[in-house]
Amino acid sequence: MAKTFVFKFGGASIKDADSIKNLFNILHNRLRNHTIIVVSAMGKTTNALEKILSKKLTDEDYSLNITILKDFHLDICKQLFPSSHPIFSQLENDFLRLQRAINKTVDKQNYDEVYDSIICFGELIASRIVYQFLCTQGLICLWQDAREIIKTNEDFRFALVDWQTTRQNCHNYLMPKLLQFPVVTQGFIAMSNSGKTTTLGREGSDFSAAILASCLQSQSVTIWKDVPGVLNADPKRFAQTIKFDELDYREAAELTYYGASVIHPKTIKPLANHHIPLFVKSFLTPDDPGTKIHEVEQSQKIPCFVVKDDQVLVSFKVTDFTFIDEGHIHQIYAELQKLKLRVNLLQISAISISLVIEKQVFKLEQLIEGLEADFEIRYNEGLQLVTIKNHHPKLIQEVTEKREVLLEQVTRATFQAVMTPLAQ
Ligand code: ASP
Ligand code: MG
Secondary structure, eight states, X not given: OOOOEEEEEOGGGGSSHHHHHHHHHHHHHHXXXXXXXXXXXXXXXXXXXXXXXXXXXXXXXXXXXXXXXHHHHHHHHHHHSOXXXXXXXXXXXXXXXXXXXXXXXOOTTTHHHHHHHHHTHHHHHHHHHHHHHHHHXXXXXXXXXXXXXXXXXXXXXXXXXXXXXHHHHIIIIIHHHHTTSOEEEESSEEEETTSOEEEOSTTTHHHHHHHHHHHHTOSEXXXXXXXXXXXXXXXXXXXXXXXXXEEEHHHXXXXXHHTOTTSOGGGHHHXXXXXXXXXXXXXXXXXXOOEEEEOXXXXXXXXXXXXXXXXXXXXXXXSSSOOOOHHHHHHHHHHHHHTTOOEEEEEEOSSEEEEEEEOOTTHHHHHHHHHTTTEEEEEEEEEEEEEEXXXXXXXXXXXXXXXXXXXXXXXXXXXXEEEOOOOX
């Protein structure tokens, strides 16, 4: 099979006209044959689209939000293209289609499906702009709708990949294009076999890059970020950080599981299975080596910190003087599974089960509705889940200082606590 490479550019790397020019420079200097360029939505577009949907749900006026989002893209295009360029009519078209998707009725039942049909426009628009810009700069490439390639089930917002069909599509439709020109496509978005748009989970563009790379058995994946590589903590939250030069697949996967947002949690597995190295590099200093994630024999025990916001601690207490048993656990987990809610931390005592989940529209109330007949349910919102890998007492003390800790778990390697956020 021909050697292919996958480059992924996230929102921060295409947040304005200068960043897109920078993207071109990165590609111009490094582009080898048979490269797929995966892009996510520009800047904070996905959050802006979520905001529009949430305003619609509460019957607030969101027309200004749409105008701002459109102007944001238009301004970028005005700086990159002459006014006669077809990108402007394409943008107009995309915003009309977006408006149509927003106009659909949304309720508790179809929320996830409508969400995907709206949210996909961030990636569709970004990929068109990047593609057109590269072409105008003489870097001739092709545009590919990722939804024609990556197929999933209909678990909207967290769709599961149909690997067999996706692999076939990669070979039959993507490879012939790649043999001719580099291909620009979208991360995050996919399509069910019946033709409905789905998404792979927030920040899922990394995963899209990994899916394509694993189906094509690519040589490597490079994720271009605004950090110099994988760090032992988020530099936006911690003053001192250490960059890993290399990291074992397993360790990288573990960090992403706890919520390290540098890479999407599902990214590592498909790459590790095919021994495809993953490079995390800075688009600000592209010549620096970044971090290489691959098979590493001897790993260092550097403490790592991961912080997850917007956590909800829910406790379920039995009401009939029995003790918690497998039946209760099963019942609660069945409900969580139905709602596609992932448990980030779990603690079981004699008469109650406490668990930590991400805050998500409608989900908590549905969880309570489904279980309130059998349990006394309480919850706290707006919490932070902090994980320290390779902890020691001083680090724990520093992290928990001046905060109320509601639940804590310690194993030899990992410390986790749910607590109130630091006062701003
Ligand atoms: N644009 C999507 C998000 O913000 C996907 C991604 O960035 O990877 O979640
Ligand atoms: Mg992103």
